[in-house]
Amino acid sequence: MLVKLDNPILLSKAVEIISELVTEVRIKVNEFGMSITAMDPANVAMIGFRLPKASFSQFETGEESLGINLDSLKQILKRGGAGSSLILEKKENMLNIQIQDRIKRNFNLSLIDIEGEEKEMPNLEFSSRVELDSVDLVASIEDCGVVADACSFIIQDGKFIIEAKGLNSARSEFSGDEAKIQAENCKSRYSLEYLQKFIKGSKLSEKTILNFANDHPLKMDIKTQHMGLSFILAPRVETDD
Amino acid sequence: MLVKLDNPILLSKAVEIISELVTEVRIKVNEFGMSITAMDPANVAMIGFRLPKASFSQFETGEESLGINLDSLKQILKRGGAGSSLILEKKENMLNIQIQDRIKRNFNLSLIDIEGEEKEMPNLEFSSRVELDSVDLVASIEDCGVVADACSFIIQDGKFIIEAKGLNSARSEFSGDEAKIQAENCKSRYSLEYLQKFIKGSKLSEKTILNFANDHPLKMDIKTQHMGLSFILAPRVETDD
Amino acid sequence: MLVKLDNPILLSKAVEIISELVTEVRIKVNEFGMSITAMDPANVAMIGFRLPKASFSQFETGEESLGINLDSLKQILKRGGAGSSLILEKKENMLNIQIQDRIKRNFNLSLIDIEGEEKEMPNLEFSSRVELDSVDLVASIEDCGVVADACSFIIQDGKFIIEAKGLNSARSEFSGDEAKIQAENCKSRYSLEYLQKFIKGSKLSEKTILNFANDHPLKMDIKTQHMGLSFILAPRVETDD
Structure with missing residues (x-):
């Protein structure tokens, strides 16, 4: 898996918002793009986030499910500046995060096991x-x-x-x-x-x-x-x- | 009582300053305008605030003395933006505060009983x-x-x-x-x-x-x-x- | 001793940085300029700061060693604005600090005894x-x-x-x-x-x-x-x- 975002600020802000509700998530990457679905620990709220394939400037991946500590990811994404691109690459049990800037900056984020089943956003009816x-x-x-x-x-x-x-x-x-x-x-x-x-x-x-x-x-x-x-x-x- | 301020920022800032010295005050509204006189709980300082009738774009009132929790009032006044007008209207035991913005926003603030006599700023002589x-x-x-x-x-x-x-x-x-x-x-x-x-x-x-x-x-x-x-x-x- | 800085912001920022590592220092003033050398309390780091004579617009001094509480000095230097000049003058057991602004503003900072010997930056070899x-x-x-x-x-x-x-x-x-x-x-x-x-x-x-x-x-x-x-x-x- 290797995906590249030329404007990673949307991802960075979304991760910041989601991290206020849950601490660990599965990030799914497949032919449709990247997505996160999670339920908050009190079972009161659910969050769904979707970054379609078209939002990436490079997108080479099979089906992946990455267990991530959102607080660590948030801290790393914040290190990117306004003009920097972001490359996410899975390497064994790590997610390699490259911030493309004037100098080569790399982070490795440990993938973790997430307990419990995968959640999906429910289909609800509204008046x-x-x-x-x-x-x-x-x-x-x-x-x-x-x-x-x-x-x-x-x-x-x-x-x-x-x-x-x-x-x-x-x-x-x-x-x-x-x-x-x-x-x-x-x-x-x-x-x-x-x-x-x-x-x-x-x-x-x-x-x-x-x-x-x-x-x-x-x-x-x-x-x-x-x-x-x-x-x-x-x-x-x-x-x- | 119904009074309207087209530029409520002065009131908002004054209430913020006064709220650092006292928590509850009587706001007096009469033919001269709006005024607050209060002594701090340690009896070391007094504050007098006066907003003359001419500062209001609409001013329909008899003599009123409104017991107000300044911290609540401060929080509500802060919700007004730079261009918004403010209408204060007494309704039974509430002060209705309307922020005139793109949408209709209304607050109701409970009026409270203030213990102790009304204070007046003393006449002091200075050299x-x-x-x-x-x-x-x-x-x-x-x-x-x-x-x-x-x-x-x-x-x-x-x-x-x-x-x-x-x-x-x-x-x-x-x-x-x-x-x-x-x-x-x-x-x-x-x-x-x-x-x-x-x-x-x-x-x-x-x-x-x-x-x-x-x-x-x-x-x-x-x-x-x-x-x-x-x-x-x-x-x-x-x-x- | 009387020295004058027309742009005291460098001194102010340096003192702020040094104050995070040590609380008390000797400020040396001699024919070369002003300097501070200090070791942090854990003996892990040393700091050397040098403001050469040429950085001052006025510089009348013999050899001085001023024991200073950096936190107090930092607070005082922060009171200077962007355009203000700074005059430092030793008076008996005080350092008089004058901020030249629209009005005359003066601070007196008590000089203190610093325990221990004077430190010097060591000469180290590097590869x-x-x-x-x-x-x-x-x-x-x-x-x-x-x-x-x-x-x-x-x-x-x-x-x-x-x-x-x-x-x-x-x-x-x-x-x-x-x-x-x-x-x-x-x-x-x-x-x-x-x-x-x-x-x-x-x-x-x-x-x-x-x-x-x-x-x-x-x-x-x-x-x-x-x-x-x-x-x-x-x-x-x-x-x-």
């Missing part, structure tokens, strides 16, 4: 789909973080509302002018701790797509020409709400 | 008045913070001197060229911990006015076209100085 | 000399810091290699195109904790010069037109490597 500007979603989630540790995603009469209530409360309202809303009336609560981690991914793309339903998991999709990042988050179903 | 560039005052106070935890404000033969002495010492001297000095010879010591908090207010205006006298409280005034911020600080009278 | 771009050395050392706490400097067939091995590994290779290499084959290991402190000095000059030999101390030299900074570091000779 509501909202596509909105990432910058607005980020602002709304951070607003909610000021007053509470969970927020509700609400569809009401064609409007999309993000609302958090503690001692104090925060609320954002999106009409059809500010978001593409294809949705039925519904309401579901989600943990802000997770959402605040997910929105770091939103910053990678102008738009974010939310899929949810009444007291149902959330699926959040961030797509660019060169990568896809998806999050699934279990709802917080509470009786006192 | 010395110094008006100087805020940037110079900030530099001098920070200089002193490097060597000690208190400094002296000294008037000597028409010069204004700020001096701190520990194992090491720091000293700044202002003549009539660098400051407007209307003063009698005197000397008074003040806590640098408090002064370092006050000078964050100095950064809001080009000039800062100091009023003091021999072993007497300090009054520090920062004025802009749109707001006034005043601090009073008890002197440190020590026998070993 | 290898490498002159390279500081930015490349900084990147290589920081690469190594990601994977281990020591790295090897290796000369192999005319190439200079910096390599660290832990569970993961990092390696940079310099050929004659990227560095001036006058060297025999050799290998020596050094502590990354120290190297990471030294490379803050490298940032002061475009080029850094490394002198070393097989299992031998390292000498690192950073020179600009106005100052010289040298570090000596004992090798880590380990049996399990």
Whole structure:
């Protein structure tokens, strides 16, 4: 296996975001490209990351599944500068990472065994789909973080509302002018701790797509020409709400 | 009560400064504008903040006294961006805070009961008045913070001197060229911990006015076209100085 | 003694770097200029700093040896701005430091007694000399810091290699195109904790010069037109490597 990325910043940022949710993952490399699918240790959230073959300037590989400590990988990827390319090559039980810069810089990362079965992103059905500007979603989630540790995603009469209530409360309202809303009336609560981690991914793309339903998991999709990042988050179903 | 600020950054910065000295305040709103007067828990310092009616683009209110947790208010005001307007509206036992941005964002802040009587800034007499560039005052106070935890404000033969002495010492001297000095010879010591908090207010205006006298409280005034911020600080009278 | 520096930033940065290795030093001032020579408390590293007489705009002094707490000096030097000049004057048992700015700012720093004999940089012989771009050395050392706490400097067939091995590994290779290499084959290991402190000095000059030999101390030299900074570091000779 030998793959080359001429603009490794997307990979570097994605790894940084994923590393906040899980510490060890299997990186799969096959004819479609590179992908990571992982569930967080609390079984509350899943992450799927996909870097299609076309995003690589060189791509020679069979089917690989690389057990990786994400924190180590993150530290190494951070060492690349703005203009540097990245070559990833599997060598026996190591992943060789070459940063192509003015000088030859090489890292070897030990491959590790990952316990448990491979995960796949589940196929879920949703009653509501909202596509909105990432910058607005980020602002709304951070607003909610000021007053509470969970927020509700609400569809009401064609409007999309993000609302958090503690001692104090925060609320954002999106009409059809500010978001593409294809949705039925519904309401579901989600943990802000997770959402605040997910929105770091939103910053990678102008738009974010939310899929949810009444007291149902959330699926959040961030797509660019060169990568896809998806999050699934279990709802917080509470009786006192 | 409904008031609107088109440039809420002054309020946001003032609340940030005041929140370092007190945690809960009464915000008074009446025909003159909005004001806060508070004493710090150690009874060493007082703060007065005034935002005149003319600073608001909309101002409909009777006489109000709103009990507010400053830390919560600070967090909410920080959520406003550079170009956003702010509407504050009292609704029953809540203060509704609307950030007017691309999307509708709303916060509700619980009003609280504040114990103790309302404070007013005392009328003090001073023998010395110094008006100087805020940037110079900030530099001098920070200089002193490097060597000690208190400094002296000294008037000597028409010069204004700020001096701190520990194992090491720091000293700044202002003549009539660098400051407007209307003063009698005197000397008074003040806590640098408090002064370092006050000078964050100095950064809001080009000039800062100091009023003091021999072993007497300090009054520090920062004025802009749109707001006034005043601090009073008890002197440190020590026998070993 | 009275000396004046019109661009005190080099002194300020050097003192900051040295203060990470030692807390108290003798600053020598004589007809050649100003110099500091010190050994770190663990006896693993030495630092030599030299500011020649020509770097000063005013230089009136006999032979002086000033015992200084570097942390205090560092804090005071930081108070100077970009355009300010610095006058250092010995007065009895104090060093008076004047920051020439819009206003007169003065610090007095207590001189202290330094225990132990004066150190001098030793004369060592080396088999290898490498002159390279500081930015490349900084990147290589920081690469190594990601994977281990020591790295090897290796000369192999005319190439200079910096390599660290832990569970993961990092390696940079310099050929004659990227560095001036006058060297025999050799290998020596050094502590990354120290190297990471030294490379803050490298940032002061475009080029850094490394002198070393097989299992031998390292000498690192950073020179600009106005100052010289040298570090000596004992090798880590380990049996399990």
